[in-house]
Amino acid sequence: xxxIILFAITLFLYILHNSCAQISLIPGSASFTVSSIVLSPVxxxxxxxxxxxxxGDKTRIDVFWYANYYPESLDPINVTCWLNCKNNTDITQCYxxxxxxxxxxxxxxxxxxxxxxxxxxxxxxxxxxFFNPNYPxxxxxxxxxxxxxxxxxxxxxxxSVSGGTYSVGRTISLPINFVSYSFLNGNxxxxxxxxxxxxxxxDNSYNTTSILKxxxxxxxxxxxxxxxxxxxTTLYINTTANELPSCNSIDxxxxxxxxxxxxxxxxxxxxxxxxxTEIGSAYLSLPEYGxxxxxxxxxxxxxLFLGILKLENSQK
Numbered sequence: 001x002x003x004i005i006l007f008a009i010t011l012f013l014y015i016l017h018n019s020c021a022q023i024s025l026i027p028g029s030a031s032f033t034v035s036s037i038v039l040s041p042v043x044x045x046x047x048x049x050x051x052x053x054x055x056g057d058k059t060r061i062d063v064f065w066y067a068n069y070y071p072e073s074l075d076p077i078n079v080t081c082w083l084n085c086k087n088n089t090d091i092t093q094c095y096x097x098x099x100x101x102x103x104x105x106x107x108x109x110x111x112x113x114x115x116x117x118x119x120x121x122x123x124x125x126x127x128x129x130f131f132n133p134n135y136p137x138x139x140x141x142x143x144x145x146x147x148x149x150x151x152x153x154x155x156x157x158x159x160s161v162s163g164g165t166y167s168v169g170r171t172i173s174l175p176i177n178f179v180s181y182s183f184l185n186g187n188x189x190x191x192x193x194x195x196x197x198x199x200x201x202x203d204n205s206y207n208t209t210s211i212l213k214x215x216x217x218x219x220x221x222x223x224x225x226x227x228x229x230x231x232x233t234t235l236y237i238n239t240t241a242n243e244l245p246s247c248n249s250i251d252x253x254x255x256x257x258x259x260x261x262x263x264x265x266x267x268x269x270x271x272x273x274x275x276x277t278e279i280g281s282a283y284l285s286l287p288e289y290g291x292x293x294x295x296x297x298x299x300x301x302x303x304l305f306l307g308i309l310k311l312e313n314s315q316k
Contacts, residue, residue: 037077037130037140039148040066042108045183046214052081052128052150057184058243061113067130067140068106075135078103081128083113088127088149103133118154120244121254124183125151155241156181157188157212158258159273163235165280166226171203173221176237180212181258186243187211192222192235199230199281208242226281237275238267247271 041049042064045056053064063081079102085094100111118124127149131139142148160177178188189208194200207220224235239257246269247253253264253271263274 035138036070037132037138038068038070039130039140040068042066045152050150052126052148054126054150054152054183056116058118059115061116061126062110063100063113063126063128064108064110065128065130066108069132073106073132075106075132076103077106077130078133079109079111079128079130081111081113081126083116083126084119084124085127085149088125088146091127091129091147094127120154120256123151123153125149152183153181153256154183155186155243155254155256156258157241157256159190159237159239159260159275161237161275161277163277163279165232166224168226168229168281171223171225174224174235175219175221176207176239177217177219178209178212178239179217180214182212182214182241182243184243185211185213186241188218188239188241190220190222191238192224193238194233194235194279198233199227200233200235200279201225201227224279226279229281232278232280235277235279237277238265238272239275240270240272244271 039051041051042053044050044053044064051065055062055064061083065079067077067079069075069077081100082094083098085091085097087093098113098116100113102109102111127147129139129147140148158179158181160179161174166172174192176190176192178190180186180188187208187210189206191207192202192205194202201224203223203225205222207222209218209220212218239261241256244256245252247266248269250264250266253266255264257273261273261275265272265274
């Protein structure tokens with residue numbers, strides 16, 4: 001029995017040895033290919049998430065992004081962003097323009113364009129190229145095949161104001177509403193005035209808003225008093241943005257107000273955007289009083305009447 005068991009073990013080992021000798025092992029190999037670059041939304045001056053986030057002022061533009069490879073890779077990433085490139089399909093046409101660059105790890109990052117030359121006369125843009133420096137053909141493109149681009153206006157705002165008919169002797173605060181759509185945070189001013197012969201008196205005529213960010217609203221209130229009834233007059237409101245560069249003539253003044261203004265002018269080296277509205281005047285009528293005021297008026301009139309009667313009787 002022992003001989004049979006020993007023979008079986010010997011036979012098994014022999015077969016196993018021959019089988020291993022006949023198996024050819026393929027050398028281990030691994031390949032990793034980066035297929036694409038993926039952008040994730042980041043914070044932006046508009047308050048909304050964007051794939052290219054922008055912040056800045058007159059001295060700089062900070063460009064933010066969050067870029068990764070898919071599938072993940074430890075390769076670095078190169079980014080170059082240009083200011084006001086006219087072609088986001090052929091990136092070679094951006095060469096030579098103001099730009100900033102980054103090379104480093106993927107994830108959240110940024111670069112800065114210093115002393116940017118804004119174009120106040122038209123919409124501006126930031127165009128960026130994201131690519132793998134180890135495999136330059138791996139780059140980010142939009143679904144349309146273009147390089148990603150953000151557009152913005154350095155200065156842009158709206159103004160709303162409405163006139164009306166006001167009673168003689170009353171002083172009202174006329175609201176002038178400013179809404180900023182600017183990349184640059186800044187103040188806006190409004191100067192209210194009429195012709196010198198007007199029946200309107202204006203106090204607090206020159207007003208400046210607080211510093212407004214994108215989409216913020218502020219209201220200023222010149223005080224208007226109707227001196228006497230005299231039909232209607234035109235109220236002029238000169239507005240400007242303090243972030244605008246100085247001007248020498250009207251040709252230096254871009255169309256930065258979205259709607260509503262009638263004229264623009266260069267006054268004391270500052271671009272002014274002029275709005276107009278009509279102010280009417282009228283004498284105070286009884287329907288404008290409430291019940292309490294009417295009771296007081298009647299009571300005072302009665303006292304005056306009784307006083308006059310008493311005076312007349314005392315003189316007889």
